[in-house]
Amino acid sequence: MTYRFPSLNGLKAFEAAARHLSFKAAAAELGVTAGAVSQQVKRLEMSLGIALFRRLPQGLLLTQEGTAYLPEISRAFDVLTDATEAIAPALNGRKLSIGLDPVVVDKLPKGWPRHTNELKPYVREIRATRDVELIWSNEVDALILAEATRHGNLVEQKVCLSGDTAPIYFVTRPGLAECRQSRAILEALTS
Amino acid sequence: MTYRFPSLNGLKAFEAAARHLSFKAAAAELGVTAGAVSQQVKRLEMSLGIALFRRLPQGLLLTQEGTAYLPEISRAFDVLTDATEAIAPALNGRKLSIGLDPVVVDKLPKGWPRHTNELKPYVREIRATRDVELIWSNEVDALILAEATRHGNLVEQKVCLSGDTAPIYFVTRPGLAECRQSRAILEALTS
DNA sequence: GGAAGAGACTGAGATTTTCTGAGTCTCGCG
DNA sequence: CGCGAGACTCAGAAAATCTCAGTCTCTTCC
Structure with a gap:
């Protein structure tokens, strides 16, 4: 399996941006600047060779592919989150x-x-x-x-x-x- | 959701190493050196505050947590892979x-x-x-x-x-x- | 018992990736 | 027409990651 993975940061950026339909809002959620999100998403799109967003002056729109991609990516992150939380409850507050x-x-x-x-x-x-x-x-x-x-x-x-x-x-x-x-x-x- | 994600590289390293029960073999699969895998896994364990592997002289062994973690992580990667392959078939060979x-x-x-x-x-x-x-x-x-x-x-x-x-x-x-x-x-x- | 081999670890430095910050552009609105 | 919002770009800064070389422990094979 020599499949080269899209970067996690790129996917996270996509996931957040797709939910908000805004790079700025996604950036706020992720705690980085909007430019960083923009670059991450662009890199992801380039590595996939697919447009995930339409950049309209009025804001972002998901392409058909982006629309199909989002729920799957979210689901995968949920699996990771749940599994991680199950074996290693956040240290914060743990006795x-x-x-x-x-x-x-x-x-x-x-x-x-x-x-x-x-x-x-x-x-x-x-x-x-x-x-x-x-x-x-x-x-x-x-x-x-x-x-x-x-x-x-x-x-x-x-x-x-x-x-x-x-x-x-x-x-x-x-x-x-x-x-x-x-x-x-x-x-x-x-x- | 302010949950800080374990790094994808760390999880990939863990997943490969857990399958092979060998950092060296995992490194070969990922196309990096064994030292890199070792560091990735260690960072992951540190960020989780949990030991995933036992390092025995005879080789690696998964801890109970590692054993529970592996199938979930693999599954999440499968979801990512399938979704990605579905919307963006590898450029390589695509017409x-x-x-x-x-x-x-x-x-x-x-x-x-x-x-x-x-x-x-x-x-x-x-x-x-x-x-x-x-x-x-x-x-x-x-x-x-x-x-x-x-x-x-x-x-x-x-x-x-x-x-x-x-x-x-x-x-x-x-x-x-x-x-x-x-x-x-x-x-x-x-x- | 000792030499050689395998595999994992570490630290320093090099490399690559990612982020920031400033400035630009387009569009919609008053 | 000037403004504000949001996305984009570029260069440089900062951070994460990798490699390389050397060490250590244990196992295997004389």
Whole structure:
């Protein structure tokens, strides 16, 4: 299958513009300038060798092909959106599941129990475990460990506690390391 | 809907890699290097906050999420492919429909009838018309006109015939102007 | 046990794609 | 006829993506 795909940006631009019948409105929706949308759609039309819009002075009009294309493209985007939302609910607002190495518990700052309360908006549960496997199986989102794992593919952040005890480690998948939730947890640990 | 889409490249990389369970094989299919696929997939995983693959020394393995994701993504791509193929059959091998302005016929090189024979692989039909509308409605792919249209959005190529008659114009939608088919026609006109 | 091979990863720099910003054009309206 | 709206173009800026070279781990084969 050597079929060369039209670009996703082009299709998104087309989809938005076709719904609004306006490049300007589509640009606003996509958060770019109208010129960008115009260029995207033109590139798409060029790569297809087909006119999707009629540019009339009064505004845009879909050609017959554009009319036929739109519902299909929308449907495909819906499939992508639904599938994505199903496996990876937007991080925004999602509560993490944390694995806490039993060995670490003693080392935690004495204010920790109070902090766990403040973390409620960000944390769904705290399990006693040090099993890195649970990260890969997506059963927990992060681990708080006593020792570095030296496990490639994982993000490991060393945390130096206030006392002069040994450091502990906050371990997550890439992509979760910098999210709001992780930052809140790290802050609670260091304070 | 402020949902930020995972990038198409990332999804394509994921889809190919998941089918092959190999970044290297996916890279070959996509015509890029393995490093590029690796980076694409990693970016995708980061943007989702989810691990899609387990990287084992023995090779790749889909996580549970990856397994659930794959068929949906494939399906969406199928929809895009089918819809695209339906409205815009790959240019490669497609025969064009040409509109020939009756006024131009006399001016054509005397070898033209012979050329129309040679153009068969590229041309489906030649209609007598000078109606620019037919380009926009995708009823014809190009026009051969006696006069310039000064019609924005169309590509107009001036053709100077061998005699010292007035030039004629080859008019197409953007995207069709440089294709093999158009070049063959232009060549037949000028020779 | 060691050498060689396979496949994935990373970082830097090159390349390509996409976006912006300013200016132009056409049309419809007052 | 001057204005405003919306689409277009071009050049340059910015961002995303790719390649390349080198590293690492594990497996296989002497």
